[in-house]
Amino acid sequence: MIVAEQKPLEDIIRMVRPYKKVLLLGCGTCTTVCNAGGETEVAFLHDALRMAEARAADGRREYSEATLKRQCDPEFLEHLTERVEGVDAVVSLACGTGVQALAERFADLPVFPGVNTSFIGMAVEWGVWDERCAACGDCRLEDTGGICPITRCTKGILNGPCAGPKNGHCEVSPDMECAWLLIYRRLERLGQLERMRRYYPPRNFRPISRPRRIVGKAGLEARGSHGDVTA
C-alpha cells in the first residue's frame, strides 16, 4: 500500500491563499488506510484550515469536502464534475498519482497536493508505517529470503552485510535492524544459506527508465517512446 503523510498546515495554507472556493478531496483507498487522506482527515484538515483563518483574520475561504473511492482512476473522477463547478482550487489528499490524475482530468482547475506521498509500505501497528518496497521494477526477494535489501538496508547494498552492523543493528540508524542480518537468519532457517555465497552484480537500471508503463492486455503494441516492460 502507498503510505503518505499530511503536509504541514502552513504549506497547505500557502497553497490555497489566492483562492476563495476550495475543495478538499480525500481518497478512500491508500491514504485512508494510512490515516493521511480519508474522510476523517479531510474533515480534520477542514477544521484546521477554518481555525487558522479565524485566528489569522486574512479573509475567509469557502471550503467543501468530498472523498472518492480512488482518485487514481478516471472513472471515479467523473463523479466530481458537478462538485468542482465553481470551485477555484482542489487540495487532494491522495497520493501523487491521484493529484496528477485530477490535474489531467480537470485541465482548468488548480490542483494541490495535501499530502507527501512517502513510500510503499505496511502498518507495523496502529499509527506506525514502515517502508517495504522501492518499486524498483527488478525484484530480488527470491534470493534474499523475502527481505528487500534495497529498501530495508540503509545503504541499499546488494551484497551485504557491510562491516557496520553493531549487535544486529545498523550503524547509520541504530534503532533499525540490519537488513542483511535479517536476510542471513531467514535463509539459515530456510536452509538456503548458499544464496549468501553468491555475488550479486550491480542492478540493471535499464528496465526502469521512466515513466514506466505496464500493458497487460494482449495484442497491442506499446506506443510511442515508452519502454515496454512486459514480456
Next chain:
Amino acid sequence: MNTVAVRVRRTPLSEHTVTPPCQVACPLHMDIREYVDLAAQGRIMEAMQVIRSGNPFPSICAYICAHPCEEACRRGQVDKPVAIRALKRFALEFGGDRMIEVEAETTRSERVAVVGSGPAGLACAYYLRKLGYPVTVFEAHSEVGGMLRVGIPRYRLPREVLDVEITRLTKMGVEIRTGTRVVSLDLVFDLGYRAVFLTVGAHQSLRMGIEGEDGAGVVDGATLLRELNLGLTPALGERVAVVGGGNVAMDAARSAVRLGVPQVSVLYRRTRAEMPADPREVEQALEEGIEFQYLVAPVRVRTREGRPEVTCVRMELGEPDQSGRRRPVPIAGSEFTERYDTLVTAIGQAPQVPDDFHVRIGRGSTIQVDPVTLSTNRAGVFAGGDAVTGPSTVVEALAAGRTAAGRIDDYLNHRYPLAPSASEAEWMGDLLPETVATIRTTGRLEPPVLSREERTAGFAPVEMAYDCQTATNEARRCLRCGLGAAIVAPDRCASCLTCVRVCPYHVPYADAEGAIHIPFDQCQACGICVGECPAGVIALRKAGELGQVDEELDHVLGSATRVTSKPMIVGFCCQYGVYGTGTLAGLWRGVKAGVWIVPVRCVTKVETGHLLRAFEMGAEGVFVAGCGEQCARENTGHWMRQRVAKVKRVLAQLGLQPERLEAFMWGENTHDPTEVLDEFAARVGGFYLDSVLLQEVKR
C-alpha cells in the same frame, strides 16, 4: 463571530438499536439500559421519567421486584449483574417520584370493572384510565393492594409507598370500592360494566396433606401474613416453625422474628441451592437469626396441650423432577419429633375463584385464558395475574395488567388484537470468553441495609437507598449491551483495520474476504473506533449519540462567544460518575476565567474536530477532562491524549502555544483538581494577555 458551518459527515444510525437482554427479560420491557445510563450521569430526574414511562407503579417495583433483568444482565458473566432494582429505587427516591402526578381524562363511555386490587388489577386500571375509560376496582378486603397489602410484609414494602401509588391512581379518577366482594359477574354486567378484568390473586394456601394439619397452633403463611398486614398481632408463642422454602416462607419467618418470637426455624425438604426464595432474602433471614433445617419434611402433627407436636422425616435428594430440581426422597426410619408453639405452612398458594363466575378453571385452580388476549371463556371477561399464572411476581402481574388493558381496549373497539411483539427473537448471545477476559471486573455495590438489631426490632424497611456516589458508580458497571459500534457504510470501509487495532476488547475482526465485522453482541460501546475510523463509517447504535458533542458544543459556544470580557476557556468534561453529579460544576465555578463546560458522555466522544472548533470560535484555551482510572471502559484516556497530541501539533504549526490545550485525568491526578484547573486558567490567561499586548504594540 462567524456562523458555525454544519457538516454531516457520518451516517446516523438510530434504527439499528438492539434490545438489551435486561429489557427482553423484563416482563414490562422497561428501558433499563437507558435509565441506568442516565443514573450513571447523575441525571436522576430524567432517569426517573424513563422509569415512570415504562412502569405504572415503579416505586413498588423499586422495593420488591424479583428483577428478572438482573438474572439476564450480561455483567453477570463478568462478575455480578448490575443492581438494577436498587438503582431504580435510587432514581425514584432522589428524582422526586412522589411529586409526580399522572393525569387522565374520560374520553370513553364504556365502563370497565376490575375485580381485585392487586398489582395486576391496579395496573390494568391505570392503563385503562390512561386510555380514557371509566374504571371501577372492586376489592374484597378492607384495604387496597391485594398481595401488595396483605401478602408482602411492611419491612419489604413500606405502606406509604403503596399508598402514594394508590392515591395517584384515585387522583387519575379510578374508583376503588373496598370491602366489596364480587360474587357474580352477571351482576357486574347488570350494573352496566362492559368488560371485566378478573385478578383475584392466589390467596389460598396449599395443604400439606398430612395428619393433624388443621389442629390448633397450625396456620398457613398467607393467612398469617394477611392477619398481620391488616393490623392484627397474632400470638405465635416462643418457638415457631415455618414449612417451605419460597418467598412467602421467608416473609412469614422474618415477620415472626419481628413479632418478637425468639426461636424461628424454617423447615425445607430440599437444600439451600434448590430454595425458590430470593437468595438475598435467605441471606438476610440467616442474619436475623432464623434457623434453617434443610432436607426435612413434616409427616404428622399432633396437638398436645394446645400446641403442635410435629413429626418430621429427613430427606435425601434423588433424581431431578419436572422442575429440574432434585426430588427429595424420605430416609426410612429417620423420623424425629419437635414441639413448637406455632407451625406455619407456606408450601405454595393457589387462586380461589368462585364457581358463580362461570369461568373455565385449569390446572392448579387457575383461570384459563387465551395467552395473547387474556380473554376467558366468557365474552367480555378477561383475567390475569396470579389468578391465571399461580403465585408469581409483581412485575409479571403488572405486565399482565398492562396487556389486559390493551386487549380490553381492543375488545371494546371491536378491533383484532395485534400480535405480540417479537422482542424475544432479538435476544443477544452471551459474551464470548475472550471478551469477558478483556472487561475489567468491578464489584457490585449493594445498597446499605439496617443492622440486625434495627431490623428485628420492628417492621422498618430493611434496605436503604444508595447515596449518589455509590449509585453512579454502580450504574457505570452497565455494559451497554446492544449500543455497540456498527459499520454504517460498508461500501466506504477501506478495511484499514484501524478499528481492529484500537479496540481494547478485541471485538472487530476481518474475515477472509477482507471485510470488517464488529459483532454487536460483543462490543462494549466505548466509542474509540468511532473517533479513530479514517473513513468515518463507524457509529454507535444509539439515537442521539451521533452529534451529541456537536450539539452541546454549539450550545456552549452560542453563549460563550457573547461574553467578551474574559478569555474563553472551553472544557470537554466527562459526564459519568462523580463529574456527572455536579462535582465538576463546583470545580470550575471557583476558577476565575470564563470556563465553559461541554458535557460529554465519555471523552472518547471528543474528536479532534471538536477541539479545533472551540479554538476556531475564539477559545483561548481548551481542556478535556476525563474521569481517569474511574472510567468503566479501557484506554479511553489514552485515545483522548492521542487526539489532544494531534491537535497540539496543529496549534504549534499555527503559532499558537500547544499549552493552550490540555488533557486532564482527574482520577490520576494527585493534585487538587481545582488547583490544576486554576493553574491552567492562569496559564491561558497569560497567553491571552500577551496576545492583547502584542496587538496593542502592533498598533
